[in-house]
Amino acid sequence: MIDVIDLLQNELKISKNTKLIISVSGGADSMLLLSMLKENSYKIEVVHFNHMKRQQSKIEADLVRSYCQENDIPFHYYLIEVVEGNFHHQAHKMRLHYLKDVAKVAKAKYILTAHHLDDLLENILIKLTRGSNLLGYAGMLLSHTKKGITYVKPLLYTSKKEILDYVSKHNIPFLDDESNEENYYLRNRYRHAIIPIMKQENLNLLSQAKNYHQQLTKAFNFIRNTTLKTLNQSQEIDIKVFKTLDVAIQEDMIAYLLEEKQINTSYEIIITIKHMILNDKPNQVIDLSNQYQFIKAYDKSYVSPKKTEKHGKYEVKNGETKLPNNVIFTFLDNSNIHTEDLEKLCYNKLAFPLWIRHRQNGDKLAYNFGHKKLKDLLIDKKIPMEKRNTLWVLTDSENNILWVQDLYLNQTLGKQHTIYFKLKETKHA
Numbered sequence: 189m190i191d192v193i194d195l196l197q198n199e200l201k202i203s204k205n206t207k208l209i210i211s212v213s214g215g216a217d218s219m220l221l222l223s224m225l226k227e228n229s230y231k232i233e234v235v236h237f238n239h240m241k242r243q244q245s246k247i248e249a250d251l252v253r254s255y256c257q258e259n260d261i262p263f264h265y266y267l268i269e270v271v272e273g274n275f276h277h278q279a280h281k282m283r284l285h286y287l288k289d290v291a292k293v294a295k296a297k298y299i300l301t302a303h304h305l306d307d308l309l310e311n312i313l314i315k316l317t318r319g320s321n322l323l324g325y326a327g328m329l330l331s332h333t334k335k336g337i338t339y340v341k342p343l344l345y346t347s348k349k350e351i352l353d354y355v356s357k358h359n360i361p362f363l364d365d366e367s368n369e370e371n372y373y374l375r376n377r378y379r380h381a382i383i384p385i386m387k388q389e390n391l392n393l394l395s396q397a398k399n400y401h402q403q404l405t406k407a408f409n410f411i412r413n414t415t416l417k418t419l420n421q422s423q424e425i426d427i428k429v430f431k432t433l434d435v436a437i438q439e440d441m442i443a444y445l446l447e448e449k450q451i452n453t454s455y456e457i458i459i460t461i462k463h464m465i466l467n468d469k470p471n472q473v474i475d476l477s478n479q480y481q482f483i484k485a486y487d488k489s490y491v492s493p494k495k496t497e498k499h500g501k502y503e504v505k506n507g508e509t510k511l512p513n514n515v516i517f518t519f520l521d522n523s524n525i526h527t528e529d530l531e532k533l534c535y536n537k538l539a540f541p542l543w544i545r546h547r548q549n550g551d552k553l554a555y556n557f558g559h560k561k562l563k564d565l566l567i568d569k570k571i572p573m574e575k576r577n578t579l580w581v582l583t584d585s586e587n588n589i590l591w592v593q594d595l596y597l598n599q600t601l602g603k604q605h606t607i608y609f610k611l612k613e614t615k616h617a
Contacts, residue, residue, distance in 0.1 A: 190354055192224050192342045200331055200340060207296040208232045209287060214248035216355045217343055218302035219255070219362040223355075225300075226259050233262040235290050237283055240269060241367070248363050255361065264290050276373075281450075291337055303328060303341045306348040309397040310378050317374075319454050321443045322411065322436075326404035327397075347394050415440045423448070425489040427465055438462055442482075445491050451476050465489045471573040485572030492574060504542040504582070504609075513613075517544050517580070520608045530610045531591065536602030539585040547581050553589055554600045565595060580611055 196202045208225065212218040212234050225232050236252045238245045249265060256263035266286045270278040287299050311327040323329075331340045343351065355362055371377050387393045414437050418429065425441055433441075442461045446453045461482050464472050472484040476491070483492050495513075502509055502517075509517045519542065520530070551562035566576050582591040590598045593611055 190220070190224070190343070190346050190350060192221065192346075193228050195342055196230075196340075202298060202340070204228065204230050206231065206298060207294055208298045208300055209235060209291045209294060209296045210300040211235050211237070211283065211287060211302070212252050213237070213302075213365070214251045214363045215302075215365055216360075216362040217304050217348070217351050219252075219360050220351050220355050221300065221302045221343060222252075222255070222261075223358070223360045226261065233264065233290060233294050233296070235264045235266070235287055237266050237268050237279075237286070239279060240267060242365075244363065244366060248365075251361060251363055262294075288337060297336060298338050298340055300340050300342060302343050304343040304346050304348055304351060305394050305398060306379075306383075308344055308401055309383065309394060310375050312397060312401065313378050313382065314374060319456065321453050321455050321458060322404060322408050322440070323443070323447075324453065326408055327401050329405065345398055411436050411440045412444070415444050419444070423490055425465065427484070427487050427489055430465060430489070438465075445482075446476070449476075449480055449491050451480055451491070461489075470570075473573060481574075483572065483574055485574070486570045488572075495574065495578060501543050501545040504544055509544065511544065511580070515580070516612050516614055518610050518612070530608040531597065533590055533597065533607050533609070534599075534601065534603045534605065535607070536604045538590075538601070538605075538607075539588070541585060542590070543583050543585065543587075545581055545583070546577065547579055547592075551581065551589060553592070553596055554598055556600055562589070562592065562596075565592075569595060571595075582609070 308327045315324045474482045552559045580593040
């Protein structure tokens with residue numbers, strides 16, 4: 189007996205009145221799950237994906253659509269077209285995107301997939317081969333919640349054989365995916381070549397995989413709960429606190445921040461970031477992808493989007509000057525204006541026109557006591573490296589620094605004349 193309903197109702201506390209979104213491929217596992225939910229009067233909506241890789245895809249879509257029509261179940265159909273990149277990774281992201289869209293419209297908080305025990309074993313072996321972290325080595329979770337949606341795999345502890353026996357006994361329609369017989373994909377090579385040998389060594393291999401998964405999941409849940417309590421809803425690591433933690437919590441904090449941005453969480457990356465956080469250098473950056481960096485800035489460490497700053501030099505004109513990243517610099521040389529929200533710079537003589545740019549190597553600031561390197565001021569003020577590179581600097585035509593955003597105003601230029609200016613970030617360019 190496959191205790192899917194018992195699992196949903198008693199262990200996961202999901203009642204029949206709860207709207208469920210279920211991904212159905214037309215294979216034995218997802219059709220069994222769909223049939224069980226329908227027979228037990230669950231409120232369900234079905235999502236089917238056509239990856240346009242096989243001629244059989246249309247037949248599978250017709251099977252699932254017909255079943256839903258016959259049983260008055262809402263049916264959602266999506267074409268998955270991967271143009272570039274890793275097919276499985278990109279297809280997974282697209283499926284997840286569509287499933288969340290359907291859940292949002294349906295006001296559903298649960299998404300169900302039909303992964304089973306054989307899938308779990310294959311996942312564990314793949315992660316062991318490729319490398320992962322504690323969560324990855326566990327294979328996959330029975331259920332987890334992220335951003336208000338709980339993802340559930342009710343068949344995770346059910347073997348493929350049990351599924352096939354059940355659908356045969358209860359005459360549940362399904363179609364075999366012929367691509368599962370091809371050894372082109374790594375998962376299929378494990379399925380056809382490696383796992384049969386392992387089963388010869390231990391007939392209870394699937395049960396052992398389940399036990400392994402459950403033990404790692406318990407350990408992971410304990411560590412993750414400690415991680416979340418320590419972070420306390422923050423997306424930043426407090427380095428002083430970090431240094432006092434057990435190494436398992438340290439590594440999971442890093443893994444969690446990476447997972448939140450859907451970034452590769454291999455153990456090698458986690459260790460590299462941990463070493464960066466623990467070393468004595470106050471400012472460091474590790475590139476994670478084309479989009480993100482892991483940043484260490486004095487007593488904090490965090491994931492940040494990469495900023496594509498244009499390090500140009502822009503002539504300042506009377507009125508507004510539009511700068512990159514939706515920044516507007518306003519300059520006025522008229523003293524008969526409302527100046528409450530403007531910076532004021534006094535001077536006797538300036539080399540016009542003025543220019544605005546980002547900092548450069550060798551920048552120096554003038555004070556009444558002499559000069560100081562801008563770099564030293566940034567260090568003294570403990571300005572994080574990523575912010576240093578985005579600060580705006582106002583100069584005259586001879587490259588004398590007049591103002592540094594939020595940090596400095598030149599007060600060595602005299603008092604005869606006055607100019608007014610301000611920098612403002614806008615939501616739209």
